Amino acid sequence: MKDLCCVNEENVTIVHNNLPEEDDIVDISEIFNLLGDPTRMRIMAALCIKELCVGDLSSFMEISQSGVSHQLRLLKKNRIVKTRREGKNIYYSVEDDHIKQIIDIALTHIHEK
Amino acid sequence: MKDLCCVNEENVTIVHNNLPEEDDIVDISEIFNLLGDPTRMRIMAALCIKELCVGDLSSFMEISQSGVSHQLRLLKKNRIVKTRREGKNIYYSVEDDHIKQIIDIALTHIHEK
DNA sequence: TTATCACATGAGCAGTTGTTCATATGTTAA
DNA sequence: TTAACATATGAACAACTGCTCATGTGATAA
Numbered sequence: 001m002k003d004l005c006c007v008n009e010e011n012v013t014i015v016h017n018n019l020p021e022e023d024d025i026v027d028i029s030e031i032f033n034l035l036g037d038p039t040r041m042r043i044m045a046a047l048c049i050k051e052l053c054v055g056d057l058s059s060f061m062e063i064s065q066s067g068v069s070h071q072l073r074l075l076k077k078n079r080i081v082k083t084r085r086e087g088k089n090i091y092y093s094v095e096d097d098h099i100k101q102i103i104d105i106a107l108t109h110i111h112e113k
Numbered sequence: 114m115k116d117l118c119c120v121n122e123e124n125v126t127i128v129h130n131n132l133p134e135e136d137d138i139v140d141i142s143e144i145f146n147l148l149g150d151p152t153r154m155r156i157m158a159a160l161c162i163k164e165l166c167v168g169d170l171s172s173f174m175e176i177s178q179s180g181v182s183h184q185l186r187l188l189k190k191n192r193i194v195k196t197r198r199e200g201k202n203i204y205y206s207v208e209d210d211h212i213k214q215i216i217d218i219a220l221t222h223i224h225e226k
Numbered sequence: 227t228t229a230t231c232a233c234a235t236g237a238g239c240a241g242t243t244g245t246t247c248a249t250a251t252g253t254t255a256a
Numbered sequence: 257t258t259a260a261c262a263t264a265t266g267a268a269c270a271a272c273t274g275c276t277c278a279t280g281t282g283a284t285a286a
Contacts, residue, residue, distance in 0.1 A: 006166050006167075006168040006169070007168050007169055008169055011163055011165055012169050014163055015165065015169075015173070019155075020158055020220065025158055026151050028220060028222075029148065029149055029150060031149075031222065032146075032149035032219065033145075033149030035149070036142055037146065041138050041139075046132060049128045049132070050124055052121075054119075055120050056121055056124055056125050056128075059120045096222070098219070099222070105214050105218075106141040106145065106211070109212070109215075110137060110140045110144070
């Protein structure tokens with residue numbers, strides 16, 4: 001395929017020189033990918049309110065305990081959530097404020113206009 | 114399947130009553146899903162620096178013009194980017210500051226610690 | 227008009243992903 | 257120890273997604 005399209009060399013160079021590291025781009029796209037599934041976002045929205053254990057989460061979501069556990073594993077692996085053990089239970093909560101901020105801004109975005 | 118797991122009724126009720134609307138959860142997960150692909154994030158990172166047309170974008174990404182166009186279509190449909198026509202070219206840019214903020218915070222998040 | 231450029235779109239396919247089932251691990255209490 | 261509970265994990269599969277190819281659409285210039 002010939003892509004002879006418009007190429008503004010100057011702009012392309014500017015962008016190329018100021019783009020974040022490729023690794024960083026991949027890393028943040030992974031974070032967004034994790035937040036980009038309705039099930040996981042439901043989990044995160046819940047954890048933004050209160051720490052919960054797996055059973056709590058699966059009880060008000062239409063997903064098996066196993067399904068919730070699988071998703072929490074992904075979220076934890078990428079430092080989106082953290083855990084705290086208390087006897088037989090493991091309580092999940094949001095890793096830090098960045099995550100909450102990101103979700104808040106996104107909520108603002110969809111509500112405006 | 115019996116999920117007799119721990120269910121802290123009180124916590125579940127609190128969360129249930131304070132959870133965002135289901136529609137909102139789905140909507141913001143869609144936004145994150147769009148940002149959650151390396152190719153689209155590369156596009157967004159570029160547009161955060163400067164408005165660009167399709168040809169510009171495909172020239173420094175390892176993707177065909179068609180591929181870029183398909184992704185831009187998705188991004189525009191969900192108000193992540195906006196367009197401006199200038200002659201035969203169509204310039205794409207970031208829709209608003211929310212998107213830039215979200216990306217910035219995510220970058221901060223992965224860099225810390 | 228016609229030719230060319232810039233971009234959009236539909237089809238098709240390979241690769242990925244979210245879910246459930248079955249089972250394993252680890253903790254607590256008897 | 258054994259039983260019961262809470263969570264984790266591996267396998268399997270249907271559904272989804274991002275890519276390319278081929279083609280279509282719309283704007284400009286001759």
